[in-house]
Amino acid sequence: MRSKAFDVPHRIVILGAGTGGTLVANRLRRLYQRKEASITVVDQDDRHVYQPGLLFVPFGLTHPEDIVRPRHRQLGGGIDFRQVPIERLDLDGSIVHLADGTSLGYDVLVIATGSRLQPEETDGLTGAGWMERVFTFYSPEGAAALGAALARFERGRLVVNIVDLPIKCPVAPLEFCFLADWYFHERGIRDQVQISFVTPLDGAFTKPVASKALATMLAEKDIELVTEFNTGKVDGANGKLISYDDREVTFDLAVVVPLHGGASYLTSAVGLVDELGFVLTDEHTLQSEARPNVFAIGDAAGVPISKAGSVTHFEGEALVENVRRFLDGKPLDASYDGHANCFIETGFSNALLIDFSYDVEPLQGHYPSSLGLPLLKESHLNHLGKLMFQWFYWHILLPGRQVPGISSAMPRAGKKDLPAPAVEGATKQQVATVDRG
Numbered sequence: 245m246r247s248k249a250f251d252v253p254h255r256i257v258i259l260g261a262g263t264g265g266t267l268v269a270n271r272l273r274r275l276y277q278r279k280e281a282s283i284t285v286v287d288q289d290d291r292h293v294y295q296p297g298l299l300f301v302p303f304g305l306t307h308p309e310d311i312v313r314p315r316h317r318q319l320g321g322g323i324d325f326r327q328v329p330i331e332r333l334d335l336d337g338s339i340v341h342l343a344d345g346t347s348l349g350y351d352v353l354v355i356a357t358g359s360r361l362q363p364e365e366t367d368g369l370t371g372a373g374w375m376e377r378v379f380t381f382y383s384p385e386g387a388a389a390l391g392a393a394l395a396r397f398e399r400g401r402l403v404v405n406i407v408d409l410p411i412k413c414p415v416a417p418l419e420f421c422f423l424a425d426w427y428f429h430e431r432g433i434r435d436q437v438q439i440s441f442v443t444p445l446d447g448a449f450t451k452p453v454a455s456k457a458l459a460t461m462l463a464e465k466d467i468e469l470v471t472e473f474n475t476g477k478v479d480g481a482n483g484k485l486i487s488y489d490d491r492e493v494t495f496d497l498a499v500v501v502p503l504h505g506g507a508s509y510l511t512s513a514v515g516l517v518d519e520l521g522f523v524l525t526d527e528h529t530l531q532s533e534a535r536p537n538v539f540a541i542g543d544a545a546g547v548p549i550s551k552a553g554s555v556t557h558f559e560g561e562a563l564v565e566n567v568r569r570f571l572d573g574k575p576l577d578a579s580y581d582g583h584a585n586c587f588i589e590t591g592f593s594n595a596l597l598i599d600f601s602y603d604v605e606p607l608q609g610h611y612p613s614s615l616g617l618p619l620l621k622e623s624h625l626n627h628l629g630k631l632m633f634q635w636f637y638w639h640i641l642l643p644g645r646q647v648p649g650i651s652s653a654m655p656r657a658g659k660k661d662l663p664a665p666a667v668e669g670a671t672k673q674q675v676a677t678v679d680r681g
């Protein structure tokens with residue numbers, strides 16, 4: 245590592261200018277003056293998509309162009325933006341090799357390249373019927389094409405399927421079901437459309453209290469729940485999902501969330517990633533297990549909590565502090581607790597809110613304190629919160645601004661039936677709940 249004693253600025257390189265890369269770059273720029281650190285951010289394109297907005301595109305509630313902004317404009321002054329694909333990493337030499345033949349040396353590397361959709365990994369998914377009767381809303385093109393197909397859909401069976409976990413925002417497919425219920429009601433054809441939610445999980449969600457509440461809501465809205473279905477093949481020509489254990493679910497229109505994996509360049513570094521391509525990362529410090537000068541944030545990090553923008557936001561605070569400590573030669577702060585929260589749109593201008601962490605599952609109560617938004621309960625206020633989040637994302641979260649009253653640690657106040665904090669001295673394996681969602 246270079247030393248400030250020689251008046252040479254630290255070299256910080258951030259891979260990915262999505263949610264995590266952008267907010268970390270902006271926070272670090274505020275922390276360090278230019279003479280103290282150079283900050284370089286690399287991304288393959290200049291289109292920053294507000295991904296939670298993709299949920300609304302198929303229902304005509306927003307348009308793809310309304311949720312995309314130039315990436316470089318989200319980065320503050322004094323941050324170098326390189327628009328070029330990343331090709332490979334040399335961890336021993338602390339060098340990133342880029343597709344244009346150039347390279348970047350670093351003292352600290354932050355990996356924020358998110359997760360990659362892999363529809364081609366499921367037999368038949370991108371074959372007959374792909375983008376005709378089989379869609380995904382997890383990309384802007386997919387969401388727009390699905391919107392056109394939904395508008396043409398008059399009757400039949402709509403199937404929403406998660407191929408496997410982890411996926412980004414594991415509640416988004418459920419939200420899609422709830423919004424579809426609302427959408428067909430609005431069009432006066434709900435009684436002509438069957439909606440099925442087909443999941444590899446043994447319930448509607450990963451955690452018991454939320455899973456029960458969400459399964460009840462699916463039943464109330466007459467949405468079929470098909471569990472423990474591991475999709476092995478999609479037969480678009482005949483309208484069938486086929487599981488590895490030979491069960492079949494028929495469909496007229498399928499909305500499939502494909503397998504997710506880490507960015508492919510990461511596998512160029514031995515020992516950096518797990519079998520899905522996510523960075524092996526200490527869940528409390530966000531330091532990679534492969535090298536002390538490499539950190540990971542957001543979807544790219546293989547930590548046992550949902551892949552969500554809220555998680556990325558809360559991780560950002562801890563990660564920036566640990567980059568500072570690392571560069572100062574100080575012990576890292578191991579306080580990131582896996583804090584996550586998600587608004588779950590339930591249709592008819594209502595939403596639920598869930599708030600949880602590595603140790604605490606989503607519970608009822610209020611957030612961020614007993615006077616806040618209701619948890620695990622449908623409310624119009626939560627729907628307004630979900631809509632407002634887009635403004636919050638561009639103006640507070642990405643610029644890396646501090647939000648008064650909201651901290652990175654999960655608040656315990658306001659939650660009902662909260663278990664006692666983990667016993668002092670317990671290992672993290674003893675207290676953490678493993679959640680690939």
Ligand SMILES: Cc1cc2nc3c(=O)[nH]c(=O)nc-3n(C[C@H](O)[C@H](O)[C@H](O)COP(=O)(O)OP(=O)(O)OC[C@H]3O[C@@H](n4cnc5c(N)ncnc54)[C@H](O)[C@@H]3O)c2cc1C
Nearest residue numbers: 260262263264288295296330357358413542543552553554
């Ligand atoms: C439909 C949908 C709904 C969602 N809803 C919510 C929600 O309601 N709430 C919530 O909290 N989260 C939600 N999310 C999840 C949230 O958007 C992600 O978790 C978050 O954006 C992750 O941030 P990230 O920085 O890790 O990855 P990203 O923001 O995806 O950024 C990764 C970046 O890396 C770049 N990259 C990748 N590979 C390379 C390469 N080889 N070379 C150069 N650049 C590369 C990409 O171009 C991209 O810009 C949703 C996601 C989807 C898809």
